[in-house]
Amino acid sequence: MTLILKGNIISAEKYGELNIIENGYLIANDGIIEGMYQELPKQYENYDIIDYGDKLIMQSFSDMHLHAPQYPMLGMGMDLPLLDWLNTYTFPVEANFKNTDFARKVYKELAQKLIKNGTTRVAMFSSLHKDATLILMEELENAGVTGYVGKVNMDRNGGKDLEETTQESIDETIDWLKKANFKHIKPIITPRFTPSCTNELMETLGKIAKENNLPIQSHLSENTNEIKWVKQLHPDCPEYFDTYQKYGMWNNKTLMAHCVHSSKRELQSMKDNGVYVVHCASSNQNLMSGVAQVKKMVDNGLNVVIGSDIAGGDHMSMFDCVADTIRASKARNILDNWETGFLTVSQAFYLATSAANKFFDELPGFAKGNKLNCLVLDDSKLISATKLSIKERFERCIYNREDGAIVSVYSEGRKVY
Amino acid sequence: MTLILKGNIISAEKYGELNIIENGYLIANDGIIEGMYQELPKQYENYDIIDYGDKLIMQSFSDMHLHAPQYPMLGMGMDLPLLDWLNTYTFPVEANFKNTDFARKVYKELAQKLIKNGTTRVAMFSSLHKDATLILMEELENAGVTGYVGKVNMDRNGGKDLEETTQESIDETIDWLKKANFKHIKPIITPRFTPSCTNELMETLGKIAKENNLPIQSHLSENTNEIKWVKQLHPDCPEYFDTYQKYGMWNNKTLMAHCVHSSKRELQSMKDNGVYVVHCASSNQNLMSGVAQVKKMVDNGLNVVIGSDIAGGDHMSMFDCVADTIRASKARNILDNWETGFLTVSQAFYLATSAANKFFDELPGFAKGNKLNCLVLDDSKLISATKLSIKERFERCIYNREDGAIVSVYSEGRKVY
Numbered sequence: 071m072t073l074i075l076k077g078n079i080i081s082a083e084k085y086g087e088l089n090i091i092e093n094g095y096l097i098a099n100d101g102i103i104e105g106m107y108q109e110l111p112k113q114y115e116n117y118d119i120i121d122y123g124d125k126l127i128m129q130s131f132s133d134m135h136l137h138a139p140q141y142p143m144l145g146m147g148m149d150l151p152l153l154d155w156l157n158t159y160t161f162p163v164e165a166n167f168k169n170t171d172f173a174r175k176v177y178k179e180l181a182q183k184l185i186k187n188g189t190t191r192v193a194m195f196s197s198l199h200k201d202a203t204l205i206l207m208e209e210l211e212n213a214g215v216t217g218y219v220g221k222v223n224m225d226r227n228g229g230k231d232l233e234e235t236t237q238e239s240i241d242e243t244i245d246w247l248k249k250a251n252f253k254h255i256k257p258i259i260t261p262r263f264t265p266s267c268t269n270e271l272m273e274t275l276g277k278i279a280k281e282n283n284l285p286i287q288s289h290l291s292e293n294t295n296e297i298k299w300v301k302q303l304h305p306d307c308p309e310y311f312d313t314y315q316k317y318g319m320w321n322n323k324t325l326m327a328h329c330v331h332s333s334k335r336e337l338q339s340m341k342d343n344g345v346y347v348v349h350c351a352s353s354n355q356n357l358m359s360g361v362a363q364v365k366k367m368v369d370n371g372l373n374v375v376i377g378s379d380i381a382g383g384d385h386m387s388m389f390d391c392v393a394d395t396i397r398a399s400k401a402r403n404i405l406d407n408w409e410t411g412f413l414t415v416s417q418a419f420y421l422a423t424s425a426a427n428k429f430f431d432e433l434p435g436f437a438k439g440n441k442l443n444c445l446v447l448d449d450s451k452l453i454s455a456t457k458l459s460i461k462e463r464f465e466r467c468i469y470n471r472e473d474g475a476i477v478s479v480y481s482e483g484r485k486v487y
Numbered sequence: 488m489t490l491i492l493k494g495n496i497i498s499a500e501k502y503g504e505l506n507i508i509e510n511g512y513l514i515a516n517d518g519i520i521e522g523m524y525q526e527l528p529k530q531y532e533n534y535d536i537i538d539y540g541d542k543l544i545m546q547s548f549s550d551m552h553l554h555a556p557q558y559p560m561l562g563m564g565m566d567l568p569l570l571d572w573l574n575t576y577t578f579p580v581e582a583n584f585k586n587t588d589f590a591r592k593v594y595k596e597l598a599q600k601l602i603k604n605g606t607t608r609v610a611m612f613s614s615l616h617k618d619a620t621l622i623l624m625e626e627l628e629n630a631g632v633t634g635y636v637g638k639v640n641m642d643r644n645g646g647k648d649l650e651e652t653t654q655e656s657i658d659e660t661i662d663w664l665k666k667a668n669f670k671h672i673k674p675i676i677t678p679r680f681t682p683s684c685t686n687e688l689m690e691t692l693g694k695i696a697k698e699n700n701l702p703i704q705s706h707l708s709e710n711t712n713e714i715k716w717v718k719q720l721h722p723d724c725p726e727y728f729d730t731y732q733k734y735g736m737w738n739n740k741t742l743m744a745h746c747v748h749s750s751k752r753e754l755q756s757m758k759d760n761g762v763y764v765v766h767c768a769s770s771n772q773n774l775m776s777g778v779a780q781v782k783k784m785v786d787n788g789l790n791v792v793i794g795s796d797i798a799g800g801d802h803m804s805m806f807d808c809v810a811d812t813i814r815a816s817k818a819r820n821i822l823d824n825w826e827t828g829f830l831t832v833s834q835a836f837y838l839a840t841s842a843a844n845k846f847f848d849e850l851p852g853f854a855k856g857n858k859l860n861c862l863v864l865d866d867s868k869l870i871s872a873t874k875l876s877i878k879e880r881f882e883r884c885i886y887n888r889e890d891g892a893i894v895s896v897y898s899e900g901r902k903v904y
Contacts (some may be wrong), residue, residue: 256579
């Protein structure tokens with residue numbers, strides 16, 4: 071099956087550098103990118119072409135941290151700091167997902183919304199409920215979303231409605247892994263965060279991850295009170311990350327959300343072990359967690375990707391998350407007395423697309439051999455004073471799009487919108 | 488003409504306090520609010536009622552600082568600081584508005600977009616072009632937007648395509664004032680900012696404002712390089728604001744956008760003279776101007792209102808601007824070592840609505856005697872885990888709305904959307 075898309079092709083080939091092919095061709099065979107061309111190669115002359123005219127064809131997004139069961143509370147409780155917000159809104163809302171009918175309704179809508187917004191890859195937290203987690207995976211699979219979903223583990227500090235026993239948490243995780251057989255959505259081991267998991271549970275989860283060669287996701291150094299709490303719970307660990315590392319959950323398939331207050335040693339360990347920082351700009355601002363040193367982390371060679379962090383973040387669209395990331399980097403620059411710089415549009419777009427490719431064992435941009443994940447954007451309704459370059463149009467669409475600007479989405483070569 | 492709206496009525500009656508009437512009645516006579524009621528008063532029993540069911544009826548917004556001719560560059564050039572951004576994008580784009588056909592096209596769309604987004608009052612910059620300014624006023628009038636528009640004055644530092652001679656600037660301003668006869672859109676004197684206006688022009692503008700009892704709008708202490716420049720241009724003035732005050736443009740009908748780097752003395756003078764701070768959170772972040780002390784300014788008793796500052800700001804919707812304002816206040820709190828607090832949703836909403844009422848000689852909220860400016864919002868498509876209170880629904884809609892959530896808009900009692 072050969073797919074040939076024609077239009078203005080934009081990809082983040084290197085950090086901060088766009089590859090732009092005006093009126094070019096993007097070709098995939100069986101969902102795998104074959105190449106990008108300014109002129110159609112001769113061997114494809116008799117193939118059908120999907121011609122998007124003057125529209126922009128760009129990489130679709132990877133949302134590397136979001137909480138599916140928090141989707142029904144998007145935009146709520148934003149006047150509260152992290153730990154209060156968790157107890158007042160998040161945990162009670164998540165508890166509702168023991169109801170599978172409710173889960174089905176919410177997750178169907180969430181999955182469709184992700185695709186509609188051009189998010190084709192995710193690393194996502196479910197709740198602790200196994201059945202709802204399987205429903206979530208199924209709905210994402212049906213909608214065309216790819217990536218990872220984790221049944222959340224929490225055997226302490228969740229309150230009466232959102233806590234498992236240690237044994238339940240282990241048994242349910244093992245059973246979930248047996249049942250989680252989907253083509254495009256895979257399981258990821260997901261201890262909520264250190265305060266939610268006993269040592270015994272952490273140890274077992276680390277073993278399960280190792281035995282099954284599974285990736286891991288959790289939270290790290292989001293909030294100063296959270297860090298103090300972890301310190302109380304683990305007087306044996308000098309720093310927060312040690313509580314993951316000691317249980318074997320600290321490698322180049324580990325995603326750690328936030329890292330707002332990570333120490334030099336913590337960041338160095340992330341770099342040394344290839345652990346990913348998932349930067350969540352909107353959530354860090356909303357919950358007043360702080361302003362992460364996103365640019366510095368990238369400059370220092372860490373793996374940095376982006377998450378919407380729904381519902382600490384309030385933007386589902388990764389276009390908005392890219393803009394939030396830029397704004398947060400500017401806030402950081404101001405905090406640093408204008409000395410550390412900020413992320414440009416191209417740099418932040420790279421983090422939301424190509425940087426995550428690495429986690430999925432791919433090269434940046436629309437590289438040959440990558441799966442074809444892209445979106446098609448129509449910006450023709452936006453008024454302009456002069457003829458804009460493709461780069462200007464690209465930059466504008468990060469900040470400014472009409473409703474319905476995304477007209478098509480391809481996920482691993484499948485037209486899903 | 489009596490108008491009776493039924494629904495969940497929400498208004499910012501006091502700073503930080505919402506007045507919520509569930510399933511209540513909002514009544515206006517000839518566009519003037521008569522009252523809000525839980526039960527319909529007997530004398531209205533036989534009147535028609537517009538029943539919005541479970542929808543939210545709330546104050547519509549006042550956008551107290553935006554640049555109409557920058558609308559075609561919304562979201563562009565965001566990687567540049569203020570003065571570079573002005574010279575690379577803003578001034579060349581604004582120069583296009585000597586073309587009245589182009590102006591008509593842009594301003595018609597802008598006016599309709601404002602209304603569609605629930606912005607019924609503005610204080611707006613046009614460009615220096617008189618004809619385009621009259622077209623802008625006409626299009627706003629036709630769409631149902633009310634408030635103030637200013638022909639911009641700039642007789643220095645605009646470059647060859649965007650500069651008047653001093654005499655031209657004065658003559659055109661006088662002629663514009665003669666022709667600016669609209670019912671709902673009034674003129675406001677608008678020196679762009681001190682670097683754009685010679686002393687002679689400033690002096691004349693001050694006189695024109697005084698003689699015609701006109702309000703004034705300009706920019707103040709937005710950016711550190713701008714402040715240095717003003718200091719070079721006015722070695723006689725200890726601070727930026729002195730350059731306005733000395734020409735009689737510093738009173739309780741003066742709007743000053745930004746005030747990011749205003750000194751204690753500058754802020755005290757604003758308070759003493761009733762000058763309004765127009766806080767532009769999004770623009771301050773995008774152009775990396777800095778993080779204004781918005782909460783502190785409010786707490787200290789200054790008049791603080793909100794502007795989208797299109798196109799330094801990238802959000803046309805004042806809902807988004809309210810969220811940006813909250814986020815900026817949180818960034819400020821972090822900068823201040825978590826010591827100065829942040830704006831709550833209710834507080835920021837007040838700044839975007841009721842705080843501006845004062846500039847229009849009205850009381851806060853849906854006070855009796857105010858003109859009826861409101862919007863009706865349908866949030867029924869948003870999924871929720873539990874039954875939400877009206878306050879929770881209100882808070883959510885600041886951050887999270889479906890496309891087309893605003894279903895009706897009333898401007899001075901007229902249904903304009």
